[in-house]
Structures are given as structure tokens and as C-alpha cells.
Amino acid sequence: MRANQVPTEEIKREPAAFDDRxxxxxxxxxxxxxxxxxxxxxxxxxxxxxxxxxxxxxxxxxxxxxxxxxxxxxxxxxxxxxxxxxxxxxxxxxxxxxxxxxxxxxxxxxxxxxxxxxxxxxxxxxxxxxxxxxxxxxxxxxxxxEWDGLTREGAPDLYPETLRGEIEEIGEGVYQDVNNGVYRTGFAPDQEHYDQAVDRLFSRLDELEERLTGRRYLAGDHITMADIRLFVTLVRFDAAYHGHFKCNIRKLIEYPALWAYARDLFQTPGFGDTTRFDHIRVHYYWVHEGVNPTRIVARGPDPRQWLLPHGREALGGSPFGSGAAPGPVPEGERVPDLR
Ligand SMILES: N[C@@H](CCC(=O)N[C@@H](CS)C(=O)NCC(=O)O)C(=O)O
Known part of the structure; x- marks a missing residue:
């Protein structure tokens, strides 16, 4: 299926065409x-x-x-x-x-x-x-x-050997039900597929809400690949998936732990400073003409709420473990301030 066509079957993902390492x-x-x-x-x-x-x-x-x-x-x-x-x-x-x-x-x-x-x-x-x-x-x-020698001093260990099993187990559920789940929901070809996908998505979010109620990060006590994988869908949730993909049983902001967790990451260097809500909104609502034929781009919600205090420091942990935060975003890569 092309992204701009009316869905006629469940979204299928092909293996990467090129995967040189x-x-x-x-x-x-x-x-x-x-x-x-x-x-x-x-x-x-x-x-x-x-x-x-x-x-x-x-x-x-x-x-x-x-x-x-x-x-x-x-x-x-x-x-x-x-x-x-x-x-x-x-x-x-x-x-x-x-x-x-x-x-x-x-x-x-x-x-x-x-x-x-x-x-x-x-x-x-x-x-x-x-x-x-x-x-x-x-x-x-x-x-x-695998890029030793080129990475910065203080770079975190995003994939610690001892946590890989746990990161992959969490990642599998997050991939199936959340990362890809929002696409399966939004591009469902009929009611039955939609119902199944949206139920799986929100059951998984409920489970993640519970997991993140008592702990700051998904695995271990600092940011890992598991958090990066989840964040990229959460940050798009209310701006695109809630409306455009009909993922509207709840909004992200209705999950106290997930919403605070997502804000915590957003306010950590590397996350919010690489996010552009204007690009997110316009891409989804404009390009997927099959599910939004008028191409009207929904305006809300106000992204400045991502800067509200999150209070997650109280759960302990530290974002970069024994490493440190990255420095400023290079000049040519800065994203505009939220408005
Ligand atoms: N190609 C990968 C994921 C990457 C992906 O789907 N990227 C989207 C943009 S969010 C894309 O480029 N889709 C191809 C298209 O829209 O033509 C997969 O299908 O597992």
C-alpha cells in the first residue's frame, strides 16, 4: 500500500532493502x-x-x-x-x-x-x-x-550487555503494539482490524503506564535504547496519532506516568531538541491522503505543555548513567523553539 492511498489491507512491513553494517x-x-x-x-x-x-x-x-x-x-x-x-x-x-x-x-x-x-x-x-x-x-x-573512537567523551551506554535481553523483550512489545501499532490502527482496512489494533495499542500503553509508575526508565536506571524506541511514538501521539490515526481511547496526557516520563525525556538533551511538531503534524495529515482526503492539518495540541515540570527525578536514576549529557545541538541542526 502507498502511504497516500486508501488502505485495503493490513499494513505490512518489508525487511530493510539494504542493511550493510x-x-x-x-x-x-x-x-x-x-x-x-x-x-x-x-x-x-x-x-x-x-x-x-x-x-x-x-x-x-x-x-x-x-x-x-x-x-x-x-x-x-x-x-x-x-x-x-x-x-x-x-x-x-x-x-x-x-x-x-x-x-x-x-x-x-x-x-x-x-x-x-x-x-x-x-x-x-x-x-x-x-x-x-x-x-x-x-x-x-x-x-x-560499534562506533568506538568516534563517539564523544561521556557518551552513555544505551545498550548495556547485562540489559540487552530485557531491552529486546520490552522492545518487541513496544514495536508490535505501539511503534507499529499506531500505524496498524491508523491504516486499518476495516473495523475489525481497527478494533484489534487499537485494543492492543492501549493494553500495551496501560501496561507501560504501570511499569513506569515506579521507575524512571524502562530498563535499568538510565536511558537505554528501550526508552528511545518508546519515546519516538509517545512524542507524536497527541499531535498526530490521537486524531489522524484514530488512536483516541486515551491521550498521552491522560496517562500520568507515561506523560511525565515522556516529558522527562523530552526535556533531556537529545530528545526535545531533535523534535519538530510542525513537521510531524504536516507530514501525517498532509501525506496520508487516503485517510485524510482534505489534507487539512490539525492544529493542536499546544506543544509548550511538553516543557511542564515532570517530577520524575524523585524516582532516582540518572539520564546518562556514568556518562554525561551531550553539548549543544550543532548550529545547522537546531529546531525552532516550541510555539
Ligand atoms: N522501512 C521501515 C521503517 C521506516 C519507515 O517506514 N519510514 C517511513 C516514514 S515514517 C517511510 O519512509 N515510509 C516509506 C514511504 O512513506 O514511502 C519499515 O517499513 O520497517
Missing amino acids: VTADGRYGRTAEPGRYRLIINRACPWAHRVVITRRLMGLEDAVSLAVTDPKQEIIDGDPHWVFTEETGSPGGRDPVLGIHALREAYLAREPDYDGGVSVPGLVDVPSGHLVSNDYDRLALDMAT
Whole structure:
């Protein structure tokens, strides 16, 4: 199904088209080198956001440059495409580093006959212009664990060995019912599929509410990949999924623990400072014409409520464990203040 069409069947997710791994020791064939790779994202996309947060927490901004596509996308031959535009800071509608207009061009540079889907995030090899990977979870995990020597001093351990089992177990439920659950709900082809998806989504949120009532973070006592995976859906929940995807049994702000937890993360460097509510709203309501044919973009809620005190420090833990917070966002990557 194309994102701009009326859903006729349950959303299906294909494995990543390209999944080359980049590591400091190059043991899978590609070596992490400063300036060699460019990360193509969209600020609306939760899967891209996972990698953006990880990159910033690990201090990889200088090592891997960032390119932001237009949240409205562009319809080319009936399909929405991720493109660079003047409006989102690319002079002449081309990425200044890669010289391309559409992300698809990097897929085609890699494989000239490629005719599958094109998704963000995508990691591109700058010298060749080839797409290296669109495997968002692997990209995030590798940046968190395999880029030694390029990460900043004080970078946290987002994937501690002793917690991996727990992180993956939580992550599986979060992926099925929450990250992908909102899409299964919003793109349900009929009432029955909608009912099943929305029930699973809110049962999982209820369970997470309970878990987070007594503890500050999902696993261990500092931020891990489990929190990044959940945050990217929570931060979009009331602005997009509640209305546009009909995930409206409750709002995020009606869950005391989840809402305070999400605000706590939002106010931690790496999370709110990589979030753009304007891009989130316009992307979902505009591009998914099949479920919102007028393309009217809903205005609320007021994002400034994300800055309200959260009181979660009382639960103990510390965001970065034995590490420290990242410094300021690089100049060219700053997002506008909330308004
Ligand atoms: N490709 C991955 C996830 C990444 C993803 O779905 N990204 C969205 C944006 S949020 C995308 O680029 N979709 C392709 C499209 O809209 O054409 C998957 O399906 O598991």
C-alpha cells in the first residue's frame, strides 16, 4: 500500500532493502570514518528519529552528517517521495552534499534496477552516493555500540550487555503494539482490524503506564535504547496519532506516568531538541491522503505543555548513567523553539 492511498489491507512491513553494517573495525566490510556517511531523515518519521536521537546522544554529529527532507514529500508518478526542497533548507531543491533531489536517487545509485520502497532513515556513502542501509534499528544499535573512537567523551551506554535481553523483550512489545501499532490502527482496512489494533495499542500503553509508575526508565536506571524506541511514538501521539490515526481511547496526557516520563525525556538533551511538531503534524495529515482526503492539518495540541515540570527525578536514576549529557545541538541542526 502507498502511504497516500486508501488502505485495503493490513499494513505490512518489508525487511530493510539494504542493511550493510558500518562499524569502527570494519568487520562487515564498511568502516566508520568521520565524514564518510550522511544520514538522510525526515523530522516527522519516528523510525528516523530513533537514529537521530542515538546519533546525538553518542556525539556522532561530526562523524555522520545529517540531511533533512521535506515533511510534505513530493508526489512523483503517484507515489510520495522523500525530497530535498528550498523550504526545508536545501538550496535549489538538492542536497548540498550529495547533489540529489530525491532519496530514491541514492537507492538507484546503489542498485540501478531497484524498484522497491524508499524509506527514511537512510545512510548514504558520500563518495559514491550509494545507499548503505535503511535498516533503522540496526543503524541505531550500531551507532550505540560499534562506533568506538568516534563517539564523544561521556557518551552513555544505551545498550548495556547485562540489559540487552530485557531491552529486546520490552522492545518487541513496544514495536508490535505501539511503534507499529499506531500505524496498524491508523491504516486499518476495516473495523475489525481497527478494533484489534487499537485494543492492543492501549493494553500495551496501560501496561507501560504501570511499569513506569515506579521507575524512571524502562530498563535499568538510565536511558537505554528501550526508552528511545518508546519515546519516538509517545512524542507524536497527541499531535498526530490521537486524531489522524484514530488512536483516541486515551491521550498521552491522560496517562500520568507515561506523560511525565515522556516529558522527562523530552526535556533531556537529545530528545526535545531533535523534535519538530510542525513537521510531524504536516507530514501525517498532509501525506496520508487516503485517510485524510482534505489534507487539512490539525492544529493542536499546544506543544509548550511538553516543557511542564515532570517530577520524575524523585524516582532516582540518572539520564546518562556514568556518562554525561551531550553539548549543544550543532548550529545547522537546531529546531525552532516550541510555539
Ligand atoms: N522501512 C521501515 C521503517 C521506516 C519507515 O517506514 N519510514 C517511513 C516514514 S515514517 C517511510 O519512509 N515510509 C516509506 C514511504 O512513506 O514511502 C519499515 O517499513 O520497517
